Amino acid sequence: MISHRVEKRLTHEVHEALALRDKRGRSKHSDKQAARKVAQDNHTAYKTITGLYATTSLTTYARQAKTALCWIAEQYGCRNLAECKEHLPAYYEDMKARNLSAWTIRTRVYALCAVYAQPYQELFGVENLPIRHRADITRGRALSASNDRYHAEHHEDARLLARACGARRGGLRGLTADDLRTDTEGNLRVHLREKGGKERDALVLPDYADRVRGIFAKYSAKPGDSKYLLPLTALPKDMPLHYLRAQYAQDLYRYFAERGAATGIMYYCRAERKGQAFDKGILLAVSQQMGHSRCDVVVSHYLY
Structure with a gap:
């Protein structure tokens, strides 16, 4: 068990590091548009926009990074971020050994990347992170017991x-x-x-x-x-709003289909949903209403 002083120091350092990535109150879309214009005007490659634009992202990254760093501090006797850094590859292997989901592993990896301001290839010594499979998604796919409360x-x-x-x-x-x-x-x-x-x-x-x-x-x-x-x-935080949002998306797909939004150009599903297809014109209309920009997100997370 790490001491309260070490835990407090790590928490403080995590928050300080993430504060440098804090872009709340700004529009990520506007920043992307500005970066694309700069690249076009200067005839240079578009530089990917990074940063934390939402409070939920900042809170999640802080919590996940602290979980990882406290584990490292307890296992290896580290006292600060600098000492924990060399043990990140070992922590990554431990996450895989415990069969943590691809979503959990990727979130913690990206949280630590934000803290150390380095790509995961350098921090963890891996070329690729675990792949997230659509079939493994279970959260929000049905009404939970909380709906009855x-x-x-x-x-x-x-x-x-x-x-x-x-x-x-x-x-x-x-x-x-x-x-x-x-x-x-x-x-x-x-x-x-x-x-x-x-x-x-x-x-x-x-x-x-x-x-x-x-x-x-x-x-x-x-x-x-x-x-x-x-x-x-x-x-309440456990209200099944994602399920209701998915129901909205499915109704919205039928709504736009009835109003002639179909283009005849199809999006074909793969893997366990092979054989299913959706019209890309309708998907685009649904995606825009849902606040997304990619058709595959709508298919994977809402049209199940």
Whole structure:
């Protein structure tokens, strides 16, 4: 067991290192666009944008890096980041020996890369990280037992909003009374502020439009000091919002298919989903509404 002093020092050093990568409050999309313009103007290669643009990313990296470094400190008697560095390859081998998931290994590796500001090839002495297989994803694929614990009115309203517009927890938490709007085609949309500083006007599925208007009207009329639409208690961390977001994506795929978004150009699944295919035109429309830019993310995480 490492001493409290060593643990405190490692925690402090991790937070100091990650503070140098902190870009919260900035738009990653804008930074990418600016970097591409600089590369084009100077006729140079595009330099990949790095940094932590979301509080969740910063918190996750700090927690995962501390877990790894405390293990190293306990095993090898290290007292600070510098002393832990040489033992990172051994920690990587231990993670594999314990059969940790590819997601966990990659997250901890990238967290430590952010702390030491070096690529994983140099820090861990490996060429490639474990591959994440779609078949191994289980989280958020079905309603969990936690769904039965929350039946208050504000819980039901939060779930309905997530189902109607595919919002993440952070997007729902950031809603204000002014975030309901109608586009030029008469479609109801909800303005969402989400991770990485991204903002989007998410399409509300027509079947839910009246109920969404009712929720906004109800909470906007309630007195209170908070500028946010929903109370924080309406969004417990174990509420199955990813499942509802997936249901939204599947309905959205049918919605755009019925409105002629298909191009006839197909996206063919591989591995355990070989034989399944989706139209790329519809996938692109769904992807944009979900706040993604890649069709494969929609297929892997939502259209299951």
